[in-house]
Amino acid sequence: MVLWFRKNLQNIMLAAIAMLLATSVNVNAEVVAPVVPKGKGEQCVEPTDVMRKNHMEMLKHQRDETMHNGIRTKKHALKECIACHVQEDEKGQVARFGDDGHFCSSCHNYAGVNVDCFQCHADRPQELIGKGHKIKPHHTADFKDKAINKEALQALTEVSK
Amino acid sequence: MKLIRFASIDGNSNGYWGLMALLAAFILAALGSSYYMEHHGHHVTGMTNQIVWGLPHVFAVFLIVAASGALNIASIASVFNKKAYKPLARLSAVLALALLAGGLMILVLDLGRPDRLIIAATIYNFKSIFAWNMILYSGFMGIVGVYIWTMMDETVGRFNRLAGISAFIWRIMLTTGTGSIFGFLVARQGYDAAIMAPMFIIMSFAFGLAIFNLVLFAAYNGTRRELGDAIVKRLRNLLGVFVAAIMYFVVVFHLTNLYATEHHGVEAFILRDGGIFTQLFWIGQVVIGGLIPLALLYAPQLQGCRKSMALASVLIVLGGLAQMYVIIIGGQAYPLQLFPGMEVSSSFFDGVVNSYTPTLAELMLGLGGVAVSLIVVTLALKALHLLPISLADAVADPHHKD
Amino acid sequence: MKTVNTTDTSKRKFLGGAAAVAGIAIAPGVLLQTVNAKPDNEAVSNKVRWGMLIDTNKCGDGCTDCVTACNTENGLTGFERPETDSQWIRKLTLKDKQTGHVQTLPVMCQHCETAPCVDVCPTGASFKREDGIVLVDKHICIGCRYCMMACPYKARSFVHEDLQDQKDHAPRGKGTVESCTMCVHKVDNGENPACVTACNKEHKAMYFGDLNDANSEISKRLKQYGGKQIRADLGLNPGVRYQGV
Numbered sequence: 001m002v003l004w005f006r007k008n009l010q011n012i013m014l015a016a017i018a019m020l021l022a023t024s025v026n027v028n029a030e031v032v033a034p035v036v037p038k039g040k041g042e043q044c045v046e047p048t049d050v051m052r053k054n055h056m057e058m059l060k061h062q063r064d065e066t067m068h069n070g071i072r073t074k075k076h077a078l079k080e081c082i083a084c085h086v087q088e089d090e091k092g093q094v095a096r097f098g099d100d101g102h103f104c105s106s107c108h109n110y111a112g113v114n115v116d117c118f119q120c121h122a123d124r125p126q127e128l129i130g131k132g133h134k135i136k137p138h139h140t141a142d143f144k145d146k147a148i149n150k151e152a153l154q155a156l157t158e159v160s161k
Numbered sequence: 162m163k164l165i166r167f168a169s170i171d172g173n174s175n176g177y178w179g180l181m182a183l184l185a186a187f188i189l190a191a192l193g194s195s196y197y198m199e200h201h202g203h204h205v206t207g208m209t210n211q212i213v214w215g216l217p218h219v220f221a222v223f224l225i226v227a228a229s230g231a232l233n234i235a236s237i238a239s240v241f242n243k244k245a246y247k248p249l250a251r252l253s254a255v256l257a258l259a260l261l262a263g264g265l266m267i268l269v270l271d272l273g274r275p276d277r278l279i280i281a282a283t284i285y286n287f288k289s290i291f292a293w294n295m296i297l298y299s300g301f302m303g304i305v306g307v308y309i310w311t312m313m314d315e316t317v318g319r320f321n322r323l324a325g326i327s328a329f330i331w332r333i334m335l336t337t338g339t340g341s342i343f344g345f346l347v348a349r350q351g352y353d354a355a356i357m358a359p360m361f362i363i364m365s366f367a368f369g370l371a372i373f374n375l376v377l378f379a380a381y382n383g384t385r386r387e388l389g390d391a392i393v394k395r396l397r398n399l400l401g402v403f404v405a406a407i408m409y410f411v412v413v414f415h416l417t418n419l420y421a422t423e424h425h426g427v428e429a430f431i432l433r434d435g436g437i438f439t440q441l442f443w444i445g446q447v448v449i450g451g452l453i454p455l456a457l458l459y460a461p462q463l464q465g466c467r468k469s470m471a472l473a474s475v476l477i478v479l480g481g482l483a484q485m486y487v488i489i490i491g492g493q494a495y496p497l498q499l500f501p502g503m504e505v506s507s508s509f510f511d512g513v514v515n516s517y518t519p520t521l522a523e524l525m526l527g528l529g530g531v532a533v534s535l536i537v538v539t540l541a542l543k544a545l546h547l548l549p550i551s552l553a554d555a556v557a558d559p560h561h562k563d
Numbered sequence: 564m565k566t567v568n569t570t571d572t573s574k575r576k577f578l579g580g581a582a583a584v585a586g587i588a589i590a591p592g593v594l595l596q597t598v599n600a601k602p603d604n605e606a607v608s609n610k611v612r613w614g615m616l617i618d619t620n621k622c623g624d625g626c627t628d629c630v631t632a633c634n635t636e637n638g639l640t641g642f643e644r645p646e647t648d649s650q651w652i653r654k655l656t657l658k659d660k661q662t663g664h665v666q667t668l669p670v671m672c673q674h675c676e677t678a679p680c681v682d683v684c685p686t687g688a689s690f691k692r693e694d695g696i697v698l699v700d701k702h703i704c705i706g707c708r709y710c711m712m713a714c715p716y717k718a719r720s721f722v723h724e725d726l727q728d729q730k731d732h733a734p735r736g737k738g739t740v741e742s743c744t745m746c747v748h749k750v751d752n753g754e755n756p757a758c759v760t761a762c763n764k765e766h767k768a769m770y771f772g773d774l775n776d777a778n779s780e781i782s783k784r785l786k787q788y789g790g791k792q793i794r795a796d797l798g799l800n801p802g803v804r805y806q807g808v
């Protein structure tokens with residue numbers, strides 16, 4: 001058994017790589033743009049393409065400034081993003097982080113990029129707490145099983161001309 | 162002294178694969194336990210806001226302390242130039258790395274956020290002895306790695322002594338650092354003692370050597386290679402001295418504490434009223450880990466008996482774990498004194514002796530760390546030329562006369 | 564700010580962000596109490612050292628208003644598991660073994676000047692703000708719990724399980740350590756910490772203010788009546804002082 005495994009190791013590896021390639025091609029074949037819920041306001045604090053590309057940097061910069069220096073400007077604060085972007089739908093339902101209908105996870109689910117912001121931070125505006133389903137306990141970051149794929153990321157970060 | 166030839170072990174026997182399978186099973190169980198703890202949060206363990214370091218830390222600190230001790234044989238050989246120990250130096254160094262790896266795995270898997278290990282590895286607060294320890298641990302890995310290289314590759318053999326001395330200095334720092342983790346906790350009565358760091362060094366000598374002996378015996382028995390009495394006798398004496406030294410340090414530690422009135426409370430707790438901690442101290446640490454091994458090692462009737470030496474080594478390991486338990490958990494169980502001399506109570510367990518019951522998950526995580534150490538050694542024995550083909554007296558003992 | 568050159572977004576973002584910060588200075592429309600709010604875009608400075616004074620003689624026996632207020636303010640809902648649930652502030656009952664005299668007092672993070680938790684933290688997640696408030700940066704806390712071992716006041720809690728519905732001004736989550744923040748979100752807004760506000764309703768045993776300002780009420784009181792540190796022997800110069808113990 002072991003010997004057989006050793007002899008055929010190369011073939012096994014090749015087979016595995018081939019399988020991986022096959023699956024990724026499949027994913028690429030069905031590129032569908034994510035449906036991003038509309039925010040409350042007219043215009044975001046930065047142009048959309050800038051936000052798409054750099055929101056993580058801004059959030060991180062603001063987070064450190066607030067945490068360590070007590071800077072409490074609102075412009076790039078996560079709390080404000082949530083206040084504007086996470087709203088009740090017509091049925092009075094609020095999407096939770098992890099749902100495709102939640103502003104952040106609409107893209108993050110799609111791109112398969114996990115974030116742990118909402119293990120600590122509220123995923124909806126304070127006045128909507130209590131609305132929306134409970135997140136399954138222990139599965140706060142339950143994101144869909146989608147492998148990251150290059151085209152999708154490009155599509156998302158492409159500067160709109 | 163004859164030329165010593167090294168060879169890897171075949172590692173094809175059923176026994177070898179059986180051992181590997183067993184160790185792998187333990188490691189899997191540890192990973193499973195860790196996943197379970199992280200997934201549900203630490204409330205599924207015995208740890209609380211009062212006892213924040215539990216059984217995993219007992220195992221982890223024990224292994225890390227033992228790691229630097231396991232290097233002893235190699236140090237004696239290359240730093241103090243005792244030729245008799247030279248044939249064992251390779252195993253000693255590899256064992257040191259293996260034990261450290263096992264201990265660190267436990268520490269990491271017990272973090273609240275193991276996924277953020279990269280932060281711990283990249284952001285340092287240089288005031289923290291913990292951060293220094295991370296540097297000490299990775300440095301130890303590197304230096305001992307080079308040290309092993311100089312032992313095994315003749316082209317770099319001339320750097321052996323230099324590497325050996327660096328490794329020796331580094332290991333002393335490493336154990337001092339580990340001991341200081343507790344020494345820095347000034348507010349905790351159980352840890353507030355300068356003697357903590359040297360005591361940890363002595364403990365490392367004994368624990369490391371005990372494990373080394375067991376591995377050596379197992380390897381030579383398993384491969385039916387010859388292990389002569391001369392070298393075994395040396396190891397036996399060394400072990401005896403180390404155990405006696407620990408006992409001495411423990412006596413000094415508690416006597417100095419008894420001298421200072423402010424420590425009377427915690428001393429009475431450990432030595433007399435602490436329930437499980439008192440039992441572990443007297444029965445586990447003193448009798449099983451100290452007195453019985455000393456008797457086994459020094460009894461004139463048992464001098465040639467390897468079994469008694471192996472048993473002593475096992476008992477020293479068990480006693481060592483008991484000692485760690487008393488230090489780490491006992492030290493937390495004894496309440497912090499916010500208002501000395503007053504009776505204190507609150508909703509947050511102020512003024513009460515905190516209780517701790519380890520869970521299976523914590524035990525498996527700890528044992529998994531031990532398994533990691535052993536599997537590394539088992540693999541290394543097969544992959545590298547670690548052990549001499551024979552350590553019969555004629556080969557091993559420079560003063561042996563036929 | 565509105566017209567954006569798409570070529571060099573990263574640099575633009577950084578400079579633009581700074582300019583925007585300087586540009587907006589919304590005066591907080593909050594009721595100011597003992598202290599003045601700093602502008603939102605101004606970093607905290609060490610000219611201020613926030614502190615508290617607790618007059619144990621006025622502290623109500625059996626009163627837990629401060630504890631309740633803290634739990635409400637910071638969303639500290641527990642799981643009915645007292646050994647693992649977080650407590651940022653607790654009421655201690657002290658009994659003098661000699662005289663039998665009993666008194667109660669609240670204890671929370673003492674916001675030590677030379678804080679042991681900050682010294683031992685391997686990643687720097689435990690840190691002291693310039694204005695003396697000791698916090699845990701949960702973004703980089705790895706949950707090693709060394710700070711809990713080091714804190715002489717038992718001030719810290721480890722979050723033992725998943726949380727939901729945290730307050731947006733007090734993010735907290737599983738696997739990290741937390742403790743009293745002196746309600747830093749309120750302080751930055753010019754308000755008193757929640758426990759002090761609650762205590763002021765009835766017993767008026769807690770004072771909050773700037774220890775560096777000789778004219779603040781807390782400094783005047785400390786000067787006139789003195790104030791003890793818990794475990795003064797450790798030399799940590801905590802920002803929380805007590806009278807009457």
Ligand code: SF4
Binds near residue numbers: 674680681717
């Ligand atoms: S009281 Fe404890 S947690 Fe607070 S600053 Fe002092 S050491 Fe740190």
Ligand code: SF4
Binds near residue numbers: 706
């Ligand atoms: S638990 Fe977090 S805050 Fe505390 S010492 Fe560890 S990393 Fe620092």
